[in-house]
Amino acid sequence: MKQGTLKHAVILGTFCLGFGLLLAVTDMVTAKDIAARALEDKQNSLSQVIPDSIHDNNLVADSVAMKDDHGKDITVYRARKDGKVSGVAYEIYGSGYAGEIKLMMGVDAQGNVLGVRVLAHHETPGLGDKIEEKKGDWILRFTGLSLGNPLPDKWKVKKDGGQFDQFAGATITPRGVVSAIRGGLAFFAAHQAQMTEVN
Amino acid sequence: MATQYRTIVRDGLWDNNGVFSMLLGMCPTMAMTTSATNGLGMGVATAVVMAASSLLVATFRNRITQEVRIPVYILIVAAMVTLVDLCMNAWMHELYKVLGLFIPLIVSNCLPLARLEAFAAKEPVLPSFLDGLFMGIGFTIALTAIGAVREIFGSGTLFADASLLLGPAFKFMEMRLMSADMGVLMMILPPGGFLVTGLLVVGKRMLDVRAGKAIQMGGAHSAA
Numbered sequence: 001m002k003q004g005t006l007k008h009a010v011i012l013g014t015f016c017l018g019f020g021l022l023l024a025v026t027d028m029v030t031a032k033d034i035a036a037r038a039l040e041d042k043q044n045s046l047s048q049v050i051p052d053s054i055h056d057n058n059l060v061a062d063s064v065a066m067k068d069d070h071g072k073d074i075t076v077y078r079a080r081k082d083g084k085v086s087g088v089a090y091e092i093y094g095s096g097y098a099g100e101i102k103l104m105m106g107v108d109a110q111g112n113v114l115g116v117r118v119l120a121h122h123e124t125p126g127l128g129d130k131i132e133e134k135k136g137d138w139i140l141r142f143t144g145l146s147l148g149n150p151l152p153d154k155w156k157v158k159k160d161g162g163q164f165d166q167f168a169g170a171t172i173t174p175r176g177v178v179s180a181i182r183g184g185l186a187f188f189a190a191h192q193a194q195m196t197e198v199n
Numbered sequence: 200m201a202t203q204y205r206t207i208v209r210d211g212l213w214d215n216n217g218v219f220s221m222l223l224g225m226c227p228t229m230a231m232t233t234s235a236t237n238g239l240g241m242g243v244a245t246a247v248v249m250a251a252s253s254l255l256v257a258t259f260r261n262r263i264t265q266e267v268r269i270p271v272y273i274l275i276v277a278a279m280v281t282l283v284d285l286c287m288n289a290w291m292h293e294l295y296k297v298l299g300l301f302i303p304l305i306v307s308n309c310l311p312l313a314r315l316e317a318f319a320a321k322e323p324v325l326p327s328f329l330d331g332l333f334m335g336i337g338f339t340i341a342l343t344a345i346g347a348v349r350e351i352f353g354s355g356t357l358f359a360d361a362s363l364l365l366g367p368a369f370k371f372m373e374m375r376l377m378s379a380d381m382g383v384l385m386m387i388l389p390p391g392g393f394l395v396t397g398l399l400v401v402g403k404r405m406l407d408v409r410a411g412k413a414i415q416m417g418g419a420h421s422a423a
Contacts, residue, residue: 004266012267015259019278026285033289041296125233126354126384 046077046089048133049106049115054086055079066194068092069187076195079106085196087114088188094180097172098122101131105184109196112146116181121173128173138165138174147185155182207326211333214412217310218341218396219403224310228342229392231301234354236361238346239339240298244287246335248279249311253331255279256319263320272315273306280305293363310338341399348395351376353386 039060046059057080068074072093079087087108094101101121106114116139118131130136141164147155156162157175166174188195217223224245231241252275256263263271284302287295295302305311314334319327351357355377362370385391 008264008267011262011264012270015263015271015274019274023278023281023285026282030285030289034285037288037292040292124384125387126382 045104045117045119046106048117049089049104050077050079050087051114054081054108054114056081059089064195066090066191069183078196085109088195089114090184090195091119092180092184092187094176096121096123096176097128097170098124101173101176101180103177103180103184105181107185107188110146111185111188111192112144113142113181113185115140116142116177118177123173124170127167127170130167130170131173131177138167139177142181147182147189152182155179203326204329207329208333211330211335211337212340213337213403216337216341216403217334218338218345219400221310221313222400223313224308224338225396226307227301227304228345228396229389230304232342232346232349232392232395233387234350234356234360235343235347235358236364237297238342238344239361240294240364241301241304242335242339242342244283244298244302245305245308245311245338246332247283248276248305249314249331249335249338250328251279251282251331252276252311253314253319254324254328256315257322257324257327260320260322268316268320272312276311276315277306297360297363310334345392345395345399348399349386349391352383353391354382 042060050059057078059077059079062078062080063075064078066074066076068090070093074091076088076090078085079089087106089104089106092103092105094103099122101123102119103116104119105116108114117133118139121129121131123129123131130138133139150163153161154163155178157164157166157171157178159166159171160175162178164174164178211217215221218225218228227241227245232238252272255275256272259271280302283305284299287302288299311331314331318330322330347357350359355375357374357376358372361372362368365372383391386395
């Protein structure tokens with residue numbers, strides 16, 4: 001009995017060791033490529049909210065860590081032209097119909113929206129997912145707006161008396177996105193110095 | 200010998216199909232069949248894992264003792280899944296962005312484990328490899344079929360985004376059959392998965408009855 005147990009342990013241990021080694025080797029081989037892909041993804045999502053024309057630096061390499069108004073750690077990426085900060089991009093969060101909506105927003109140095117894109121969400125397919133750029137142009141309408149344009153009481157969906165269309169059958173999703181963007185702009189206004197300081 | 204291989208192929212693709220006959224692997228079946236393309240991608244990833252793990256288990260079948268076989272099988276399946284996950288992330292990144300979230304689900308799929316226990320543990324390497332491969336292809340066919348039905352009725356398209364999965368040459372597969380407004384939303388939500396899977400199981404069994412075959416049920420351990 002004792003010998004049997006030892007034999008099983010050795011067999012199981014050998015398999016664990018063997019496959020552990022196999023995975024370790026695979027991880028080593030793929031790690032560099034995976035890191036490169038992750039960087040490309042980040043660059044892609046940043047280049048959608050910060051136009052290439054306003055910067056000459058590498059956005060991914062120029063970032064500053066901050067805490068947003070809810071105490072969440074966010075990374076602020078900075079666009080610079082000739083060393084001067086011309087815009088920033090950071091993640092903002094809205095509450096949707098089915099959990100959190102994660103967005104990336106770009107803002108220029110004057111506080112105008114350069115672009116907003118949805119990074120991740122769990123909204124209803126066919127109803128709430130029209131916030132994705134792939135599914136419609138709704139998200140593009142925020143480009144060029146700022147905290148004062150439209151006026152604060154119009155920074156809402158139409159149903160709440162504001163100026164932004166909701167979708168047929170989905171009000172909560174656009175409401176969450178609109179308030180996240182308004183919150184993001186207010187965050188920029190409050191922390192502008194810290195976000196754009198040159199160091 | 201030739202008849203044995205024919206039986207393996209027929210079992211995997213139709214007679215003992217993982218989804219439509221054995222009703223195994225329901226978790227990825229429900230989660231990943233919101234479109235034909237998603238079903239196809241999940242099916243192919245599962246087929247790769249099944250073929251590789253069947254091959255490995257058959258190779259080591261005389262070394263693995265009865266007492267520790269289940270942990271060893273799970274170890275092998277999990278290692279293959281991780282391998283596929285890492286390689287896809289590194290070298291097929293576009294596809295990974297579509298399927299990545301669901302690759303780890305293959306570990307929770309009981310179809311690979313069932314085939315290891317029922318087949319690869321007892322049979323030589325080549326038949327085991329073929330059994331894993333064709334069970335995987337049968338799974339792919341089932342997932343693609345369920346995905347196609349749900350996608351047509353739910354979003355009005357067929358094989359949308361197939362070019363993301365298979366490369367730009369497959370753009371021709373992407374079809375729009377009805378306007379998006381005509382889609383029945385329920386079909387791409389979870390209830391649609393149960394409805395379509397159920398109806399397709401009924402359809403398959405009606406075909407089998409018409410062909411005079413005995414209906415196989417829960418046949419995970421049937422002799423191959």
